[in-house]
Each structure stands twice: as structure tokens, then as C-alpha cells.
Amino acid sequence: MFLRTKSLFLCLASVLWIIPLSLSFYLPDANPLLSFNSQVRERHLYTDNHRRGMYLQMTLDGRVSGSDAQTSYSVLELKSVKPGHVVIVGKSSSLFLCVDDAGRLRGQGLYAEADCTFRELLLADGYTRFLSSHHGFPVSLASRQSPDRPAVPFTRFLPIRNTLMEEDDSERAAGSQKHFNMDSDDLLGMGLDSMVSPQFSVDQ
16 A cells, blocks of 8 residues: 555656646747738838828838839738737838838848837828837838928828739639630630641541
């Protein structure tokens, strides 16, 4: 009886010793560099003033500019990293939108919290402003040499849901569909009517 109780005690002690070790390896998902999930919003950021409207885009070379129309480089992924703060990534360029200590925008491949995190401020008119969490500069598409720079134009953005990829997919589907005539004897469009067998020509 004593041996059985001692064995049971030793087994219980070993289990209690193992459990804390197994729980100590848990890592929380708190890194914005981890793969994006359902919290990601895919948007075009539209901005305008009294003369012009454009979309913020990031090209592969890291240049941030304005485009008059939606492009694949203006499709952006906005991910919340903490309440009121977001990280912005170009879908096609895979670059993070970042700002330096002089307020210049750039796209870069490596995430740096100080340069690449923005406060998201919703305005009463439905537009949104993005301010650098560390430097305090607003995201702006105004040229630094622009005479309108003191007025800080192009700092209000309207996040527009991305439909660009859906339109491209529907156009491709429509384009591929028109090549198939289900009522035709030449379903694959190979022009069988115009093809003549060499043997048939000899026989004629």
C-alpha cells in the first residue's frame, strides 16, 4: 500500500512539474509583421483639394506619390496594431508606408515602429487623417515645394473599398467566356471548318 501511494505521488509530482514548462513557451500574436488576418482593411486612400483629386500609391522603388486613377499600386492594406493606430502596406509593392523625422514619406521593406505606425483620426466629414505616432507629421501628398504647403493640403483621405481586383477578375472571366460558343461545333475555336485533310485533297 505504501509503495502504491509513493508511486502515485511521484507520478503526480512529475505531471505538475511538466505542465508549467509546456505553458511557458506560449507567444502572443502582438507583432504587426505576422501574417495579416481578417482585421486587415483593403482600401484606396483618396485625397483632394479645390483643384485636384488623387489616390496615394507606393511603387516598387519606394516612391510615394499621387495617381489620378486607381492602380494596383494604390491598393493598400490597413492593419490595426493597437487602438487608434494602424500600419499601412502596399498590396502590390509589399512595402510599409513610413515617414522620416522631416515629414518625408517613403515605402520601405522593413517595419520600424517609430516611422511606420500612424494614428488614425476620423473627421466629421467622413475623411480620415493619418498622423505619425512618433514624429507627429500628417500623411500628405502635397509637394514640399508647393506654394500651398503652409495650408497643408492633401492630408485628408477618404478610404475607398478596393474593387479594382474584382473588376479585373470579372473582365477576365467575360473575356474568356466570349471564346466559347456552346452551340458551335467548333467549341474551342480551332477553325475546324477551314482545315482540310491532305488525304481529302488527294481524293478530290
